[in-house]
Amino acid sequence: MNADKKICGLDPDSQYVDLAVEVFSMLADATRVRIILALRAQGELSVNELAESVGKAPAGVSQHLAKLRLARIVTARQEGTRAFYRLANEHASQMVSDAIFQAEHSLGGVPRHHHVQADAGQKEKESA
Structure with a gap:
């Protein structure tokens, strides 16, 4: 009866929901978060470039x-003996950004990302 719903x-x-929990579990590692941030900032990178970037x-x-x-x-993309990695889509990058923004909230006060948003809004008002 509900099969078509x-x-x-x-x-x-x-x-x-269970798959989402697995994604969170996969991202619950500082090195993996740093890898995602490096790929977000720099695009496609080799293993050695990523290793240098994340220390x-x-x-x-x-x-x-x-x-x-x-x-x-x-x-991943192979080029000869080297593999180059990139983010499969924007969602993991957005989750990491949102998690960092949430972490900024835990420090109290007005988080830095709210300052950036406020500055952009002020510039729009000034140019109008």
């Missing part, structure tokens, strides 16, 4: 990239 992904009973050994970064790749958070 589609459940919204944002519904608490959605099948995607970790290439072997360890490669293991993290393998997990992120299995989770379809990053994709």
Whole structure:
């Protein structure tokens, strides 16, 4: 009877809730968050470039990239013997940004990202 009724992904009973928890679990690692931030800022990078960017050994970064790749958070492109990684889509980047913004709120006061938004709004008013 309800087989043809589609459940919204944002519904608490959605099948995607458990998958979302797995995504959060995948992102619950500082090195992986740093990898995502580096890819967001710099685009496509090799393992060695990412290792230098996040301050970790290439072997360890490669293991993290393998997990992120299995989770379809990053994709890889081969060029000869080198692999280059990039974000698969904008969603992981946005989740990391939102988590950092939430962390800024935990420090009290007005978070830095609110200052940036306020500055942009003020500039718009001044130019009008």
